[in-house]
Amino acid sequence: MGVVNVTPDSFSDGGKWLDADTAIRHGLDLVEQGADLVDVGGESTRPGALRIDEDEELRRVLPVIEGLVAEGVVVSVDTMRAAVAQRSLEAGAALINDVSGGRADPRMRAVAAETDAPIVLMHWREHSDVMQQHTSYDDVVADVRAELGQQVDAAIAAGVDPARIVVDPGLGFSKTGEHNWIVLAHLDAFVEMGFPLLVAASRKRFLGDLLSRDGALRPVDGRDAATAAVTALAAAAGAWCIRVHDPAPSADAVRVAARLRQEGLR
Template identity: 40%
Template sequence: MHYQSQQEMPATWRCGRFLFDFHKRKRPIVMGILNATPDSFSDGGKFRSPKDAIAQAERMLADGVDLIDIGGESTRPGAEPVELQEELDRVLPVIGALKDCGVPLSIDTYKSETMRQALHAGVDCVNDIWALRQSGSVEAVLESNDCGIVLMHMQRDPLTMQFNPEYINVIAEVKQFLRGRADLLTSSGIANDRIAIDPGFGFGKSLEHNLNMLTNFAEFSSLGLPVLAGISRKSMIGKITGKDTNERVAASIAGAIMAADRGANIIRVHDVAETVDALKLWEAIQLDGSV
């Protein structure tokens, strides 16, 4: 069953040098996670050197990734902040090597100076867990005429977000926050077709909140913006399956399909090949079985 109507589906998402047309493509965008960090929750340390990160990006490209999200600072629960220069040293060489790889690049950061330098180096999108609430962030994206922007909902901050998160109505409150941030950007002169939203699974949400959001994920499409689902290998999966991060691939794929069925336009994943294959089958079903 497909939960999203054509009326709710955004027409396009402008992402720097690239334009995604959601009326032409049935399958969600697969955003591959590239953590150039020593301490990310799932793959921290695996791609810490630029050489290893670039090799991983090449594997994702071969596996059919649509967008590569490069991060130089872990935002897992309890993560400590990273100094600006260290973050830049981690991500800029990777961006420089991949800027002409054929798919858009995204920078996963909340620091305005990292946004500026990454955009100058060739990224096409800014993916911000703080939804551009940090000083200078809105100004940084205003300096670009066409970069894509992903606004994420987070309660509190990475150090404290999982200390007893509370909502009266998680769906309504997350929607209200994301609508407000998107409206602020459009009122600042940023075109609506550059903005995507992410309800932020695991960022200040309990297991109950996360399952509520996944069950009712189609609600976020009512905002008329592309919606990103980031469920891959997260603790919600671990709590349900009892598996550690490297054993959560199957359940992550199931979550990706559930999100796609409920209108996700972008799915952020660690396991590109498996997700792409699963979504190809999902797409074939949307096309009434005609491949």
């Protein structure tokens, strides 16, 4: 899954793809580099980010979705709003990627149920401006899995087909860097939930911290090799999809993991 942030303030590439035509070209480049689908988002969810209004989110994402779909690209919409998801699906998006897992806007579950669209449910506690105030866990793997399970149960109760649900443990969302590493080391616990697993570690702060030298945080554009390493490990652990900003090295990493898995099944 390649990332197109149609935002001025995303942590990795805010402002680079704010113009619709530029965003569409970038989405096509991501496909050329190996992305199987392109995730279009109009609202930053970086730590500390404030929300934008619905009209602005729609203004940002709809032209990009329409342009990419017209070029034959499989598109997911990265949104927490049911109305934005509905309009995006009508514009041709094939999947809803809701980082709130249905908690920010409970109507999202109804949209997924009524349209039969696949939906990614991510583990989520609070909005970005306060989420890092909610990082207390007794056992981060068990707690995240249990809370994510509650989100899945709520979606199914609202009529979402279980076969259309993808789960995401939400690296970086209401989690410290140490929590992220623990979750990554135990992806099997999330694979065992029985749903396709999405992992989104690309360029995140905990990778920058790991790669720091002399107290200087590794810049976001210097974290792609580490991202590809996470991709290989996540793919080997059974992840269904990896969300990345730079698809080429991660696509290669997936091929390596798939080849080794193939050998192990013989």
